[in-house]
Amino acid sequence: MGIELYGVETLQQILGWARKYSMFKQPFVTACCGMEYMSAMGPRYDLSRFGCEFVQFTPRHTDLLFVVGTISERQAPVLRRIYDQMADPKFVVAFGVCASSGGFYQNYAVVPGVDQIIPVDVYIPGCPPRPEQVIDGIVRLQEIIQAGETHSQKELRQLAGAKG
Amino acid sequence: MSKAALQAVKKKFASEVISEHSQHGDETLVMKADKIQAICEFCRDDPAVAMDMLSDLTAVDFLMQGRETRFEMVYHLYSTTKRHRLRIKLPVGEAKAEVASVTGVWKSANWMEREVWDMYGIKFEGHPDLRRILLYEEFVGHPLRKDYPIAKRQPLTRREDPVENIWEQKHILTGPSAGAHFRGSYDTE
Numbered sequence: 154m155g156i157e158l159y160g161v162e163t164l165q166q167i168l169g170w171a172r173k174y175s176m177f178k179q180p181f182v183t184a185c186c187g188m189e190y191m192s193a194m195g196p197r198y199d200l201s202r203f204g205c206e207f208v209q210f211t212p213r214h215t216d217l218l219f220v221v222g223t224i225s226e227r228q229a230p231v232l233r234r235i236y237d238q239m240a241d242p243k244f245v246v247a248f249g250v251c252a253s254s255g256g257f258y259q260n261y262a263v264v265p266g267v268d269q270i271i272p273v274d275v276y277i278p279g280c281p282p283r284p285e286q287v288i289d290g291i292v293r294l295q296e297i298i299q300a301g302e303t304h305s306q307k308e309l310r311q312l313a314g315a316k317g
Numbered sequence: 318m319s320k321a322a323l324q325a326v327k328k329k330f331a332s333e334v335i336s337e338h339s340q341h342g343d344e345t346l347v348m349k350a351d352k353i354q355a356i357c358e359f360c361r362d363d364p365a366v367a368m369d370m371l372s373d374l375t376a377v378d379f380l381m382q383g384r385e386t387r388f389e390m391v392y393h394l395y396s397t398t399k400r401h402r403l404r405i406k407l408p409v410g411e412a413k414a415e416v417a418s419v420t421g422v423w424k425s426a427n428w429m430e431r432e433v434w435d436m437y438g439i440k441f442e443g444h445p446d447l448r449r450i451l452l453y454e455e456f457v458g459h460p461l462r463k464d465y466p467i468a469k470r471q472p473l474t475r476r477e478d479p480v481e482n483i484w485e486q487k488h489i490l491t492g493p494s495a496g497a498h499f500r501g502s503y504d505t506e
Contacts, residue, residue, distance in 0.1 A: 226470070261469060269472075
């Protein structure tokens with residue numbers, strides 16, 4: 154090709170590298186985890202160091218969905234709808250135990266984990282998680298994106314394979 | 318301080334009072350459920366009582382507590398002019414779980430009564446719009462009743478119309494009811 158990029162071998166790797174450092178976030182904040190999310194976003198912990206600072210409040214312009222907090226049964230279709238509106242490839246992080254598993258709620262009102270509604274790539278435990286845990290989750294998500302192993306990327310590959 | 322209010326109500330509705338007690342200065346009257354509207358109107362309008370605010374309206378389920386009546390309605394009244402409080406409780410049976418609505422006395426009772434209906438299934442006679450307020454219309458049962466299974470889930474069901482069914486559809490809905498997820502309540506014409 155004439156152009157040599159050190160350490161980068163294929164187009165997929167270039168795309169993965171570009172994607173993982175320019176994630177546009179859509180925070181779906183419903184509960185107290187939002188405070189910890191703010192602190193992770195703020196200057197002290199500073200998620201922008203990891204190429205993850207850009208927050209958009211419109212799902213159509215984002216590729217990373219942060220589900221922050223408890224999701225009730227009545228909110229479930231709304232969350233699903235926001236996920237459906239996002240541009241492919243899209244990534245989902247379940248922030249805190251409520252989003253991951255329902256947390257300490259086991260009742261008529263709360264969805265036991267958002268993976269009942271949408272595919273989740275990274276679960277961040279904690280009630281609420283420390284900003285360090287959030288950063289760890291983001292870095293792990295970046296690794297998965299680079300490897301092309303998120304749910305959305307796998308699905309897209311399958312679709313491409315089916316088309317031939 | 319609210320002893321005077323309690324005495325006034327007791328004097329006026331002597332035949333309705335079942336019992337009374339006071340805890341930490343909060344007076345409570347347990348009364349028969351039949352004349353709740355008249356009692357509330359008196360509490361609001363009488364100058365010595367002057368309860369111009371209904372601070373809370375809720376219910377309790379006493380299933381398997383050895384009581385004759387299963388439910389109990391609780392009305393928390395407050396007077397912003399006299400600065401005193403009064404609590405009125407009404408035993409409500411299970412067979413006819415129905416109380417007269419006090420929306421005509423305090424407008425704020427509207428949503429509280431809807432919540433009690435939603436959570437306990439106690440009906441309010443004369444309520445202008447008795448629908449579920451917190452849960453969705455498809456929900457079966459009343460979750461704060463003690464015989465509702467603690468971990469029973471009722472995920473929002475699919476809509477009958479496949480075009481409206483966002484659970485099965487991968488692609489984005491467009492059209493007039495694109496923002497409507499709950500059957501009936503959010504539909505725009």
